[in-house]
Amino acid sequence: MSEVTEKKQEVVEAPRQNTVIHDILSGSALRAVLAIVLAMLIGGVLIAATSPGVQSALGYFFQRPGDTFAAIWDAVSGAYAALFRGAVYNYNAPNFLRAIKPITDTLNFATPLIAAGLGVALAFRVGLFNIGGRGQMLMGVAAASVVAFTVQAPIFIHLPLTIIAGLLGGMIWGGLVGFLKAKTGAHEVILTIMLNFIAYYFISWLLATPGLLQRPGGSQPISPPTPESARFPLLFSAPLTVNAGFLVSVLAVVFVWWLIERSSLGFRMRAVGENPNAARASGVNVGRTMVYAMGIAGALAGLAGVNQMSGTITSGFEAGIDAGIGFDAITVALLGRSRAWGVLWAGILFGALKAGSFTMQTSQDIPIDIVLVVQALIVLFIAAPPLIRAIFFLPKEGAAPRPARRAKKEVAA
Incomplete structure (x- = not known):
């Protein structure tokens, strides 16, 4: 036998x-x-x-x-x-610094995409569809701008306070979604869509009201320039453009990886995402876990807003400072398979597509819309594995x- x-x-x-x-x-x-x-x-x-x-x-x-x-x-x-x-x-550049400038532009564009993509990916792991990245970014910008424009301190104090304020603004806006979801059962998609509009018109009001965020001496809805002490310093000298915000986003990647894969809270989040009923039966407080998840996701989106205000658009921002990043973050999270390191590489890829699209348009007279079509096709194929297999x-x-x-x-x- x-x-x-x-x-x-x-x-x-x-x-x-x-x-x-x-x-x-x-x-x-x-x-x-x-x-x-x-x-x-x-x-x-x-x-x-x-x-x-x-x-x-x-x-x-x-x-x-x-x-x-x-x-x-x-x-x-x-x-x-x-x-x-x-x-x-750029192999046609006259010197080495000009030749490697494009990769720094890519990292500069990828920085807010990575942070916002982490927020969407974290919510995905808990079974929540967070499409409120735009509102969370805007509320993060609103909170961070209050600190940036009112506090006077050295950069090693002013910049961290600005970042913390942006994290708190996004956390409150995202945690509100988790709270309403846990207490009332309202769908997070509807909540985030409505809160996006509220955040947009709220920051529009702040920018259009003298004495709040409107630039002094003018009537246009635009903020004053971000103070030097509240800006992310450049990692390298000009003409290279990448700033310290990219390092902060990489630290956020490490944090999300540790949170989801190594911490007890991350274990509860994954359990809720896999089967909330089974998680509840095993003693996990599903509602509280959702609030934590959406709060952290909102904080990450708020960090993306701070990157925009203190790293990319430092000459003064308008209500459209989010630049569609809150929605692009959904595609980044999908391409990254809702994994922290996957989001990092997906954000760099989309940053490269955005940085390269300008050269395509200027040198080859190709519309930037072609790059947007390529991005949409990537998401389509990622979301349809049977099609790729076939x-x-x-x-x-x-x-x-x-x-x-x-x-x-x-x-x-």
């Missing part, structure tokens, strides 16, 4: 030499990479279709088809080369390799 059992184990375990490749093919990381590649390919098709050179060559395609393919290559390669020069490394013939996640399945059938027989 033992010989039969050993033979069965040998039959089942023999195909395990292919499990590494199978795990890679069925993993979510490869799907994310393939989603980006597929979105870039489709973006290339759109670039070629809208290129005047390609359209002109198509007029005599049957006479000289090679001209059409050459025009397509020139349009697509030129566009993505410009994207690379604007986002990573296009690239990938195995399902968690499915056994085919040799193993055949071996199990033989054992069963």
Whole structure:
């Protein structure tokens, strides 16, 4: 009887030499990479279709088809080369500092995206759909600006106080959603949408009212410039643009990773996200956990607002200081699979697309909307894993390799 059992184990375990490749093919990381590649390919098709050179060559395609393919290559390669020069490394720059300036622009654009994306991802892990990043950012800016414009202190005191005020402003606005969700059962999507409008019109009122946030001596709804002592200092000298806010966002990534993966509160959050009923039955206070989660998520979005006010837009901000980052954070969280480190790389990717889009437009006359289409396609493919598996013939996640399945059938027989 033992010989039969050993033979069965040998039959089942023999195909395990292919499990590494199978795990890679069925993993979510490869799907994310393939989603980006597929979105870039489709973006290339759109670039070629809208290129005047390609359209002109198509007029005599049957006479000289090679001209059409050459025009397509020139349009697509030129566009993505410009994207690379604007986002990573400008190999046409006259000196080294100018050559590496694009990567600092990318990190500068990615900084608020990372912080806001962490807020959305944290809420996702608890089973909450936080689309209130815009309102939480604006309330963080409102609270931080009060400290920035009223406190006079050295930078090592003024800047931390400004950051803390922004965190508290976003935390209160996000925690309010969690509180209403826990106490009344109201849906967080409706709550966050309504609170976005309230925050927008509240900060618009602050900026339009003399004596509050409106710039003295004018009637325009714009704030005074952010004081030097409340700004994130540059990490490197000009022309490099990345500031210390990026390091703060990286620290936020480490904090969220530790919170979710290593702390007891994070364990309760993950339990609530997986099954709130089972978590409640095991003694977890689901309502309190939701309040904590939304409060921390709001604080992270508030940090993104501080990055905008103290790092990106220091000459004075308007009510649209969020610049759509609160909604872009949703795509960053989805691409990052709601994991802290995934959000970091997704934020850098979207920062690179944004930084490179300006070079694409100026040097190749390609609309920035093409980059927005690529971003939307990335999210579409990330949100539809079966579509990626069908296009690239990938195995399902968690499915056994085919040799193993055949071996199990033989054992069963």
